[in-house]
Amino acid sequence: MKLERSPLARPFPDMPPVAGVALRVARAGYKDWGRCDLTYVELAEGTAVAGVFTRNRCCSTEVELGREQVRAGRARGLVVNAGNSNAFTGHRGRAAVEQIMGQVAAHLGCDEREVFVSSTGVIGVPLPRDKARAGVAAALEASECSWEDAAATIGTTDTFPKGALTRAVIGDTTVTLAAIIKGSGMIAPDMATMLGYVFTDAAVEPAFLQALLSAANERTFSCITVDSDTSTSDTVLAFATGQAGNAPLASFGDAGADAFAAALDDICRQLAHLVVRDGEGARKFIEVAVTGAASNDSARRIGLAIANSPLVKTAIAGEDANWGRVVMAVGKAGEPADRDRLSIGFGGHWAARDGLPLADYDEGPVAEHLRGDEVRIDVDLGLGDGRATVWTCDLTHQYIAINADYRS
Amino acid sequence: MKLERSPLARPFPDMPPVAGVALRVARAGYKDWGRCDLTYVELAEGTAVAGVFTRNRCCSTEVELGREQVRAGRARGLVVNAGNSNAFTGHRGRAAVEQIMGQVAAHLGCDEREVFVSSTGVIGVPLPRDKARAGVAAALEASECSWEDAAATIGTTDTFPKGALTRAVIGDTTVTLAAIIKGSGMIAPDMATMLGYVFTDAAVEPAFLQALLSAANERTFSCITVDSDTSTSDTVLAFATGQAGNAPLASFGDAGADAFAAALDDICRQLAHLVVRDGEGARKFIEVAVTGAASNDSARRIGLAIANSPLVKTAIAGEDANWGRVVMAVGKAGEPADRDRLSIGFGGHWAARDGLPLADYDEGPVAEHLRGDEVRIDVDLGLGDGRATVWTCDLTHQYIAINADYRS
Known part of the structure; x- marks a missing residue:
């Protein structure tokens, strides 16, 4: 069915590049549709990562792996598959994710565990490995794209692409936070949310980034609901490339930490609101x-x-x-x-x-x-x-x- | 709006009178509708009562009073108001309920606490005392009516009247259980349900009747849901008039107790299923x-x-x-x-x-x-x-x- 744009939609904001973040999209063809459905984000060396994940007990392989990966705190790549959630697909689904991680890691010359994968779409169909391989290969070679292109490519039943931007001052450095998110149904708290990604050029230690993201989640994503249904794949990741050159934030004792925390809260709230605005059938x-x-x-x-x-x-x-x-x-x-x-x-x-x-x-x-x-x-x-x-x-x-x- | 009869509706069963139970209905006019909306049930002296009630923290006065009343274990009368739930109406709502209890108690020459009142309908509007007084007076003088009339009169958005019948053998006595229920929306477990009334001519001690009803509730009403919303007024009462003449049941050690318990379970399950069959908009x-x-x-x-x-x-x-x-x-x-x-x-x-x-x-x-x-x-x-x-x-x-x- 053709979904009409939500009457509550917001125009996509004017979002500049974030240093250390390169966006690319490609067509893996996970569904029979004429659109890009694979998003690849390359992250500069030294990028810190933090994540919050669904509490659904029947979570996807991607969520299981992501939970382990964020503990190491470092990321170099992110691949988002749209059209197939790969959830409830057992070892075949897991092999597809590991294949993607290996393929990107070989390209970047990094550890496989620094490559994050998310998938969204139908449950119970293993992600087709051949389509994934070709799609990733195409994305690795693609030209860089805009935030709006990336936001549109991670979407499924979304009726508009969702992005948010904010800034914070750390010491005398202005850092940028840019984020994209997808989600419109199967949205309930208890972690809560869909697939959301926050990117910043700020330098933030992984453990502190995790603490800030978890706290922001409690006040934002965990405070929205569309239909009380909690997805098996909900994921929010925050990446900090450190390219802005600020003194790395490691605790609230550091100058600018409060400002950065407020900015992270703000951008998470913006994202959460956008998801509600695209809630299935939403009119108010x-x-x-x-x-x-x-x-x-x-x-x-x-x-x-x-x-x-x-x-x-x-x-x-x-x-x-x-x-x-x-x-x-x-x-x-x-x-x-x-x-x-x-x-x-x-x-x-x-x-x-x-x-x-x-x-x-x-x-x-x-x-x-x-x-x-x-x-x-x-x-x-x-x-x-x-x-x-x-x-x-x-x-x-x-x-x-x-x-x-x-x-x- | 005119609601069409649920496609899942069941025909009203052929239900004989239960000794010690007299049904009467009247028009109180709680809403501007041309139908009876007040049901009065007179119960023989010595009738035992048990009840289960909503766990909603914002419950109605009727529920608060009912919880206290069942502790004493005896009932002589029941009044059910349809069209106004009298919930969230403070002391004015309470005065209306006490007025009904007093009016019926004076008529029967019994204790006010032996008169049970339930109300269902819009929340937040105090039950109009003048309409209640005239309605009760009319009901006290009315001719006896059928189970189907009573079932229709307790209904609100229900699209069909709901009744159930079963029997059990206690010693050499066959006892009858007859029940009516209303409910179609705001139906969720956690106690669970609407307004339901089970009447039997069996002799059952109040404490044992309560234990059996609570157990049946866990397997029946607490296992249904229409929309996950828990009403402020959910009530199920069981009345045992003792007119069948069996040796009173006081524990599972008594002959026939298992059969009676099974019959009570059965009739509660029938009622619970009927409510689901009239779930708002239900097609399956x-x-x-x-x-x-x-x-x-x-x-x-x-x-x-x-x-x-x-x-x-x-x-x-x-x-x-x-x-x-x-x-x-x-x-x-x-x-x-x-x-x-x-x-x-x-x-x-x-x-x-x-x-x-x-x-x-x-x-x-x-x-x-x-x-x-x-x-x-x-x-x-x-x-x-x-x-x-x-x-x-x-x-x-x-x-x-x-x-x-x-x-x-």
Whole structure:
């Protein structure tokens, strides 16, 4: 089926090259489609890497290997296959990944474990080794391409290419962070996410980069959901080439570490939002702001219970200020909640406070807010200082059309 | 909106009266509709009661009171309001429930705490006391009605009335169990369910009745899901009038206790299946049979992860044997699972065994099975002896239409 561009799409940002990062794409032909579907990223010697991966127990070989590889902290290459997730393919799938790692390592003269592989697409079909070999060979020889080309090539059911850019100042050096991501369905937290890649020319020690990425993940990718389904292949990798020449960051004690951490948070949040904006069938971008919870973790779990509730998501799709469904979702989260202290609102307008519907509740401004394409649900538990913000999209006919009407 | 009768509906069974149970309905007018919406059940003196209730933290006053009332173990009356759930209505909602309890208790000359009240419908609007008073008064004076009338009157978005009947032999006495239930959306386990009422003429001690009902609940209502959303008002009550004259059951040591327990399980399973058959937008009844799990509890959680997965439910709606989505759902459950021992099938035909797609997989019989309106998903974890069966329905355009296209 031809998917229309999400009405919530953002234009691709103007993204300059990042020193030490070379992008190339090729056509492996994993599916019968007339587009590039293999992305190869070459990284300068000395590039540090960190990663977060799906917590799905039936994860792909790529995720298993990636988890081991990031421990060594160094990367020289990245290959992303689109159209075949290679998940649930046993030893045949693993052999295909190892073949790609070997092929790129031989080209670069590096250790195989410095070559990262991700795959996305249908589950259960081993990645065809001949197509992979030819595709990698073509990519190794291809001219460099743009960020937008790379972002489009890693996509599958995505309706628009997704990129983000930010900068930070470390000492007297300005470093750049550029990132691309793909994902629109099978998106739920618990690690959370699709395939996302952050590239920076900053010099950052691998262990510190990992700590920063894990922390950013908790506040960004782990706070989004499209359909509560957690992919077997979710991966976010951060690569730091060190080409900017700053004094390497190794801890928060280093000058500029806070700025870099903030920039990493920012770019991860941008990426996470882009995925929600391309959520299957999405017509509205929904922010759920939870305050007054027993803890931040509790607030996040309550926010996700709301964001994952099909009844809440369909109510927003219908522009219905059905705050009763929000109450239901708060209650089902299993977290500390006191019905008589609970307040619910939309876009800054309270509908119920301290467990009671507002006597003078005026649905007018709320209805107007819900007609927009960015909706905020406000929930205050009235219990403590815990707070969290999570993001999701509405649940529409188009989600059903994408996932039921057409055979995958 | 006018809801069409579910294609999975069952005809209402032929249900005889149960000694000690008198059914009456009336029109309270909780909504602007031309139908009865208040059900009153009078129970003989000495009736034992047991109950299971929602675990939603934002539960209704009716649930809070009901939990207290079942501890005393005795019931004389039941009032069910349809069209207004009275949930999240604070002290005004509580006063309305207490008014109903007092009104019925005065009529029967019993303790107020022997009168049970349930309400279902919109959240956040206090039950109007004047309408409740007039409705109860009318019901107290009404002629007795049939099980089907009562089942229709407790319904809200239900598209067909739901009843079930079974019998058991205790000693030389045949006892009858008759039950009605309502529910079609906001259905998820964790207690689980809607409003359901089981009536029997058997004599059963309240504590034993509670133990049996709680056990049956774990295997029936807690094993169904429509949309993963847990209502604030879910309630199942079992009433035993003792009019059949059997020696009262007090433990499994009593003759006939096993037969009664089996009958209670059976009628609860019938009710649970009826709710799934009326799941909002349901076109297919789905049974998920999980074996080989680390434990029965683990099997149930894995089954529910599958049954709650929108991607699995839309795949079944699309008659797509997308077992990769089942793998994903198994993995996201967070339970012990080993990708390389996992087997997945549909209707008794394996698609993948021991972590690998079947080399000689023939999609023909699977496709035929999926075209039917009863679908079974088979999952074997290959780890242990844990097993569970859960039930759900598919996720269709009609679910979106019911919940998004029309304001509630």
